[in-house]
Amino acid sequence: MSLPQTRGRSVRRIALAALTVGATLLSVAGCASAGGSGSTSSGGKTEISLSLQNPDVKTADPATWAIVQAFEKANPDITVKVSGEAVAEHLQKLSIAAQSDTLPDIFWVYKSTAEQMQQAGKLLDLAPVLDDLELTEHFPKSTISGFSSGKVIYGVPYQGLLTGLWYNKKILADNGLEVPVTFDDLLNVAKTLSAKGIPTISNGANQSSFSVWSFLVDLDRFGYQDKVKGLLDGSEKYSNPDFLRLYQHIAELREAGAFPTNVSTQTYQQAVDQFTSGKAAMLDAGVWASSAIQESQVGPDAGFWIGPQFDDGVGEQNIVMNVASAPFAVSHKVGDDKTKLAAVKKFLAFYYGDEAQQLLVDNGQPPVTDYEPQLDAEKQSVLKAALDASTAPGVTSPESQPDLLVSTAVASAMYDSIYGVIQNQLSPQQAVDLVQKALDAE
Amino acid sequence: MIWVSSRWKILLMVAPAVVLFTMFVVYPVLYSVWFSFTKFQGFGTPEFIGFGNYAALGQDPFFWQALQNTVVILVVSLVLLIPLSFALALLLRRKIPGGGALRALVFGPAIIAPILAGLIWVFILDPKIGLINRLLAGIGVAPVQWIGGDTLTPYAISLVFIWSSIGFAMTIFYAGLQLLPGDVMEASALDGATGWQQLRFVTIPMMRETFAIVTVLLITNIFKIFELVYMLTGGGPVHRSETLVSYMYFVTFTNQQYGSGMAIAVIVTVLGAIVSAGYLALARRGRTA
Numbered sequence: 229m230s231l232p233q234t235r236g237r238s239v240r241r242i243a244l245a246a247l248t249v250g251a252t253l254l255s256v257a258g259c260a261s262a263g264g265s266g267s268t269s270s271g272g273k274t275e276i277s278l279s280l281q282n283p284d285v286k287t288a289d290p291a292t293w294a295i296v297q298a299f300e301k302a303n304p305d306i307t308v309k310v311s312g313e314a315v316a317e318h319l320q321k322l323s324i325a326a327q328s329d330t331l332p333d334i335f336w337v338y339k340s341t342a343e344q345m346q347q348a349g350k351l352l353d354l355a356p357v358l359d360d361l362e363l364t365e366h367f368p369k370s371t372i373s374g375f376s377s378g379k380v381i382y383g384v385p386y387q388g389l390l391t392g393l394w395y396n397k398k399i400l401a402d403n404g405l406e407v408p409v410t411f412d413d414l415l416n417v418a419k420t421l422s423a424k425g426i427p428t429i430s431n432g433a434n435q436s437s438f439s440v441w442s443f444l445v446d447l448d449r450f451g452y453q454d455k456v457k458g459l460l461d462g463s464e465k466y467s468n469p470d471f472l473r474l475y476q477h478i479a480e481l482r483e484a485g486a487f488p489t490n491v492s493t494q495t496y497q498q499a500v501d502q503f504t505s506g507k508a509a510m511l512d513a514g515v516w517a518s519s520a521i522q523e524s525q526v527g528p529d530a531g532f533w534i535g536p537q538f539d540d541g542v543g544e545q546n547i548v549m550n551v552a553s554a555p556f557a558v559s560h561k562v563g564d565d566k567t568k569l570a571a572v573k574k575f576l577a578f579y580y581g582d583e584a585q586q587l588l589v590d591n592g593q594p595p596v597t598d599y600e601p602q603l604d605a606e607k608q609s610v611l612k613a614a615l616d617a618s619t620a621p622g623v624t625s626p627e628s629q630p631d632l633l634v635s636t637a638v639a640s641a642m643y644d645s646i647y648g649v650i651q652n653q654l655s656p657q658q659a660v661d662l663v664q665k666a667l668d669a670e
Numbered sequence: 671m672i673w674v675s676s677r678w679k680i681l682l683m684v685a686p687a688v689v690l691f692t693m694f695v696v697y698p699v700l701y702s703v704w705f706s707f708t709k710f711q712g713f714g715t716p717e718f719i720g721f722g723n724y725a726a727l728g729q730d731p732f733f734w735q736a737l738q739n740t741v742v743i744l745v746v747s748l749v750l751l752i753p754l755s756f757a758l759a760l761l762l763r764r765k766i767p768g769g770g771a772l773r774a775l776v777f778g779p780a781i782i783a784p785i786l787a788g789l790i791w792v793f794i795l796d797p798k799i800g801l802i803n804r805l806l807a808g809i810g811v812a813p814v815q816w817i818g819g820d821t822l823t824p825y826a827i828s829l830v831f832i833w834s835s836i837g838f839a840m841t842i843f844y845a846g847l848q849l850l851p852g853d854v855m856e857a858s859a860l861d862g863a864t865g866w867q868q869l870r871f872v873t874i875p876m877m878r879e880t881f882a883i884v885t886v887l888l889i890t891n892i893f894k895i896f897e898l899v900y901m902l903t904g905g906g907p908v909h910r911s912e913t914l915v916s917y918m919y920f921v922t923f924t925n926q927q928y929g930s931g932m933a934i935a936v937i938v939t940v941l942g943a944i945v946s947a948g949y950l951a952l953a954r955r956g957r958t959a
């Protein structure tokens with residue numbers, strides 16, 4: 229091999245290596261610059277992004293999907309790019325996006341996370357937007373105050389959170405039981421059904437530790453709303469005698485055989501299936517389950533119970549959880565782009581307009597504004613049962629669900645504490661201490 | 671190879687790999703270590719708190735439970751998996767009818783995604799709907815809480831891990847056995863060594879490197895177990911069946927305590943490295959003894 233040939237080859241190889249390094253760096257630079265999107269898509273339409281907590285929005289959240297479809301039809305110059313992930317992945321993506329300032333235009337987020345994002349200046353103040361659209365007065369006052377920090381409104385309600393216990397009238401009637409009213413009634417139902425191998429309350433803790441909605445309402449029946457401020461500032465303890473009594477009642481239910489024996493390994497969806505296949509007397513859930521129940525074999529026999537009243541409870545007992553769920557928030561960057569801001573305003577105006585609120589109802593969700601929905605009493609009997617229960621004379625609602633008033637870590641501890649007693653892993657005292665420890669760590 | 675003889679040219683050639691490795695491995699690892707000393711919710715400015723996250727983990731019973739479960743899975747898996755997979759490799763090395771098909775069958779679970787393996791085993795181990803308890807009920811045995819309880823779950827996870835990894839380990843042993851020099855085996859046979867003596871004094875000593883590779887790979891895989899736990903129990907009941915990685919996921923992404931989660935990640939990395947290095951050191955000492 230001659231020297232000139234070798235040199236020529238070496239030069240080519242060095243050039244190739246340099247090209248490789250250059251290409252690598254360029255691709256990395258390309259990655260770094262990707263992220264934020266302009267306000268117009270390739271078709272000349274304005275594009276807004278909507279990020280949700282469901283991996284398959286079309287199937288898992290048909291109400292929002294229907295609203296988006298109707299909005300795009302009514303606004304052909306605007307495209308809504310819908311994306312979704314499971315809750316943990318969704319929150320993970322939001323954290324990364326918030327850090328790199330590439331948040332989606334509109335997104336679902338936990339209230340506590342939204343508050344942190346608002347403090348970090350990542351969210352658009354929606355107060356002027358809502359005033360401009362004259363929407364503020366259509367929301368319940370508690371919704372606005374719940375999503376406000378001072379004069380700043382950082383969120384708007386995504387959907388309503390109307391929760392309680394769905395029950396199967398036939399199972400109760402077949403066993404000579406009536407719909408319970410008090411906790412003692414419920415305990416009696418649990419003992420009777422347990423003797424026949426029927427779970428009273430279908431729950432599933434596997435991958436869904438948050439599925440304890442009816443017990444969160446019970447916390448309010450032991451004075452949570454009055455105590456929450458003190459819990460957060462340290463002047464009140466979660467391990468107080470009132471909450472301890474509630475956890476003792478949960479233990480009584482467990483001992484009475486109220487829960488499925490595989491509550492630890494069953495998922496929430498399997499709990500729903502257990503109820504809709506007629507194998508459990510009650511389901512701990514909310515209105516989002518109404519469509520599945522309506523379409524199931526138990527649909528004609530399904531009713532909605534707001535939950536037990538406790539003789540030893542604290543304060544109002546005739547309550548139902550009918551509040552705004554975790555909010556929609558809007559990225560602060562939307563405010564920097566007039567075209568996008570106008571599109572987002574149009575979307576919010578549509579979402580909280582009568583047409584979209586009726587779409588919510590048509591897809592098994594209660595309205596989140598003061599809109600009075602049209603219900604088909606036969607085809608939507610399940611949803612109607614929940615709405616009727618929530619508006620029955622004398623029934624009131626707390627301002628917010630207990631877990632939405634605390635940080636994610638404390639909320640997790642609350643779920644763990646309830647499921648810990650249900651699964652006989654924690655004594656009532658250990659359960660309340662677990663939440664107190666999470667509060668102390670804040 | 672004159673043109674690669676100079677140092678700067680060598681450096682130039684390895685530069686792309688070094689750049690990529692630094693960007694996608696070294697930097698994220700160091701960044702995670704930094705986060706482990708902070709209070710950070712995923713955005714905004716991390717607040718430096720020194721060893722606060724590590725101290726808090728020391729007081730966290732769920733962390734200790736996750737560590738204990740990981741150790742149980744590590745011990746049970748290594749004690750059972752290595753002898754079993756080696757024995758299988760020895761068995762399948764023999765010329766038996768359908769040996770190839772048997773090897774493929776044993777390797778099968780290794781190509782099933784762990785998330786699917788977990789799902790399959792839920793239907794086998796679930797205390798209420800699981801196959802095993804249904805079979806036991808058929809012979810009048812009371813249902814056993816294989817998963818979802820606070821005693822048997824780590825052992826059940828070990829069992830599923832063994833099921834899904836045995837083919838992988840067996841394949842490495844099988845490849846190692848194929849590489850053993852035939853003349854050595856033949857010489858030992860001529861010297862009158864029995865089958866057991868050949869195994870004890872020739873095969874196993876010559877397979878020492880393979881044993882080391884399999885053990886280290888299994889240790890690192892055990893420290894990464896996540897999907898099996900996620901599918902089988904979701905870490906429950908009340909975190910009783912968490913492993914270190916599944917608990918790290920919970921702390922980081924469910925609780926959004928990134929600093930604390932990264933502290934667990936650092937501990938997992940350090941523990942994995944110590945156990946692997948410790949095993950390699952023991953293996954090396956055995957070789958030189």
